[in-house]
Amino acid sequence: MTTVTPATVTPATTTRRSASTVAARGKGRRATMTTPRAGGATRARATVRASGGAGDDVVRVMVNGVSGKMGHATACAVVRREGFELVPYALTKRAGATTDVLGVEVTGVDVSVEDAGEVLERAKREYPGFVVVDYTLPESVNANAELYVKHGVPFVMGTTGGDREKMLAEVKASGNYAVIAPQMGKQVVAFQAAMKLMAEQFPNAFEGYTLTVTESHQSSKKDTSGTAKAIVASFNDLGCGFDIKDIELVRDVESQTGKMGVPEEHLLGHAFHTYRLTSPDGTVSFEFQHNVCGRNIYAEGTVDAVGFLKRKIASKDPKTLYDMIDVLGEGAMK
Amino acid sequence: MTTVTPATVTPATTTRRSASTVAARGKGRRATMTTPRAGGATRARATVRASGGAGDDVVRVMVNGVSGKMGHATACAVVRREGFELVPYALTKRAGATTDVLGVEVTGVDVSVEDAGEVLERAKREYPGFVVVDYTLPESVNANAELYVKHGVPFVMGTTGGDREKMLAEVKASGNYAVIAPQMGKQVVAFQAAMKLMAEQFPNAFEGYTLTVTESHQSSKKDTSGTAKAIVASFNDLGCGFDIKDIELVRDVESQTGKMGVPEEHLLGHAFHTYRLTSPDGTVSFEFQHNVCGRNIYAEGTVDAVGFLKRKIASKDPKTLYDMIDVLGEGAMK
Numbered sequence: 277m278t279t280v281t282p283a284t285v286t287p288a289t290t291t292r293r294s295a296s297t298v299a300a301r302g303k304g305r306r307a308t309m310t311t312p313r314a315g316g317a318t319r320a321r322a323t324v325r326a327s328g329g330a331g332d333d334v335v336r337v338m339v340n341g342v343s344g345k346m347g348h349a350t351a352c353a354v355v356r357r358e359g360f361e362l363v364p365y366a367l368t369k370r371a372g373a374t375t376d377v378l379g380v381e382v383t384g385v386d387v388s389v390e391d392a393g394e395v396l397e398r399a400k401r402e403y404p405g406f407v408v409v410d411y412t413l414p415e416s417v418n419a420n421a422e423l424y425v426k427h428g429v430p431f432v433m434g435t436t437g438g439d440r441e442k443m444l445a446e447v448k449a450s451g452n453y454a455v456i457a458p459q460m461g462k463q464v465v466a467f468q469a470a471m472k473l474m475a476e477q478f479p480n481a482f483e484g485y486t487l488t489v490t491e492s493h494q495s496s497k498k499d500t501s502g503t504a505k506a507i508v509a510s511f512n513d514l515g516c517g518f519d520i521k522d523i524e525l526v527r528d529v530e531s532q533t534g535k536m537g538v539p540e541e542h543l544l545g546h547a548f549h550t551y552r553l554t555s556p557d558g559t560v561s562f563e564f565q566h567n568v569c570g571r572n573i574y575a576e577g578t579v580d581a582v583g584f585l586k587r588k589i590a591s592k593d594p595k596t597l598y599d600m601i602d603v604l605g606e607g608a609m610k
Numbered sequence: 611m612t613t614v615t616p617a618t619v620t621p622a623t624t625t626r627r628s629a630s631t632v633a634a635r636g637k638g639r640r641a642t643m644t645t646p647r648a649g650g651a652t653r654a655r656a657t658v659r660a661s662g663g664a665g666d667d668v669v670r671v672m673v674n675g676v677s678g679k680m681g682h683a684t685a686c687a688v689v690r691r692e693g694f695e696l697v698p699y700a701l702t703k704r705a706g707a708t709t710d711v712l713g714v715e716v717t718g719v720d721v722s723v724e725d726a727g728e729v730l731e732r733a734k735r736e737y738p739g740f741v742v743v744d745y746t747l748p749e750s751v752n753a754n755a756e757l758y759v760k761h762g763v764p765f766v767m768g769t770t771g772g773d774r775e776k777m778l779a780e781v782k783a784s785g786n787y788a789v790i791a792p793q794m795g796k797q798v799v800a801f802q803a804a805m806k807l808m809a810e811q812f813p814n815a816f817e818g819y820t821l822t823v824t825e826s827h828q829s830s831k832k833d834t835s836g837t838a839k840a841i842v843a844s845f846n847d848l849g850c851g852f853d854i855k856d857i858e859l860v861r862d863v864e865s866q867t868g869k870m871g872v873p874e875e876h877l878l879g880h881a882f883h884t885y886r887l888t889s890p891d892g893t894v895s896f897e898f899q900h901n902v903c904g905r906n907i908y909a910e911g912t913v914d915a916v917g918f919l920k921r922k923i924a925s926k927d928p929k930t931l932y933d934m935i936d937v938l939g940e941g942a943m944k
Contacts, residue, residue, distance in 0.1 A: 463889075473808070473811070
């Protein structure tokens with residue numbers, strides 16, 4: 277049920293700094309209060325609207341995997357986002373990990389020591405209505421989804437891998453609110469969907485065109501970009517007849533900084549894609565590029581997904597399982 | 611009712627060369643026969659299927675404006691296309707004009723001498739089921755559409771300008787089969803439609819992004835690209851907040867061959883467009899280009915539209931007025 281491999285025993289402690297700063301970014305004037313918490317940790321301040329009553333318009337987010345790169349980037353986006361509050365503890369597989377997120381200290385609760393389910397139940401009391409963001413590991417995906425469902429915690433699953441079909445089926449059947457998507461970069465998803473729409477509506481519009489695809493990622497990425505594969509599938513429906521194995525993978529620094537124009541500071545974290553379509557007679561060419569440096573686009577997309585999920589919960593939407601296409605479809609409501 | 615300004619009297623003569631070659635490109639084996647025609651001209655060979663009966667699967671096309679650049683390019687595409695036959699005469703405003711189209715001589719029938727309606731009636735007898743393609747002049751658009759409707763001739767209107775609203779309303783009310791579209795470049799229309807679909811389905815997905823637009827055309831084109839304007843409208847629905855007047859118009863040869871990469875032989879006829887979207891923090895960029903040299907894409911798209919119209923007529927489709935989106939939507943049937 278838990279996500280982690282056993283590790284050394286480490287007490288879960290939770291401290292939070294700058295909570296008032298975070299709360300102050302929320303819309304409207306708010307008062308904060310500090311309550312004591314069992315377990316030796318300081319309860320982060322519950323946000324209460326100055327107009328009275330519990331501040332349930334504040335979106336509280338627990339980021340599991342906060343010590344990882346994507347988790348940390350997402351936690352930062354939560355802290356930056358107006359009206360959002362970061363829960364100062366999170367499930368982790370690393371004993372005693374504490375992560376600083378723009379001044380908010382998030383304590384990693386080692387689930388080999390504390391029961392992960394109990395941690396979620398505690399958070400439900402302390403941060404009512406909180407949403408989980410999961411950026412853990414492929415091998416934890418299914419167990420984590422089951423855990424969130426069991427405790428009725430809405431979640432955004434940003435972690436890739438695992439048995440997706442099983443997870444989607446189980447989460448859907450449970451009626452637990454969730455956004456599950458392998459690609460959180462909202463604009464990339466929008467472009468990918470636009471190419472799919474074009475292929476569905478105008479099959480073979482690019483019949484006879486020659487396609488070339490080049491993608492560059494950090495050299496540690498060995499496999500071909502999943503996004504590139506998905507977009508190639510649409511171009512093939514448009515009549516291109518392209519073989520996935522002909523995608524050019526750029527992984528060497530020289531080509532990345534030269535030919536692809538990747539900024540040096542992003543060599544270790546980027547996703548550049550170029551698709552070029554040329555007509556049979558060579559007189560017409562189309563070129564599409566989506567070039568992402570760092571993780572900000574994914575982090576912001578994830579926080580958008582959390583906000584989306586909160587609105588769906590508030591409106592008691594009968595649909596409970598969503599993907600990024602659903603999030604994008606409500607773009608006007610952001 | 612006619613399209614032209616009076617000119618000197620020139621007898622309409624029609625001769626055709628290489629008709630058998632053209633017919634031989636049609637699908638299936640065909641025999642050809644020559645029949646005499648009133649009016650002193652040689653009737654081009656009617657194509658008869660070897661299996662017997664009239665060869666009504668041959669798509670016959672009259673290109674009005676064949677002496678112009680777009681008309682000529684389209685007539686060439688007709689001659690090249692399997693199963694299509696070029697009607698060897700066409701309405702013209704130029705007295706005595708004869709145009710060679712890949713070996714097929716097309717005689718311009720001066721409508722200040724012969725009645726344009728009678729020419730169409732004659733063509734109905736000699737080239738049953740023929741479709742008109744119109745690449746004439748903006749000032750002829752409305753009169754020509756009325757003429758085709760009056761004589762029940764299906765047509766593809768590639769000419770831009772005129773009172774579009776009036777034409778569309780009248781042609782629709784008439785029930786005359788027609789494709790009317792200001793942009794015949796099928797793939798450009800598909801891309802434009804894809805951006806519109808993206809904007810409709812994912813409003814504000816690119817909120818906060820900065821857009822830059824650069825377009826290059828032959829220096830004789832003074833106004834801003836209509837396609838660029840249409841696509842910018844979609845990007846604005848996606849949240850870009852771009853002012854049409856900020857589109858960069860490239861009309862000087864140096865920038866065209868240098869920065870834009872326009873081949874020298876296409877300086878006098880090209881349409882290059884680049885759209886670049888950059889995220890607020892500069893970490894994400896999207897670039898879309900559609901670069902067209904010459905007229906082939908428009909000519910091929912026009913012939914596709916003719917084929918589409920013939921299928922609609924054959925199936926007695928209750929809808930009779932179409933645009934290029936409709937043509938693209940049937941892409942799989944080409």
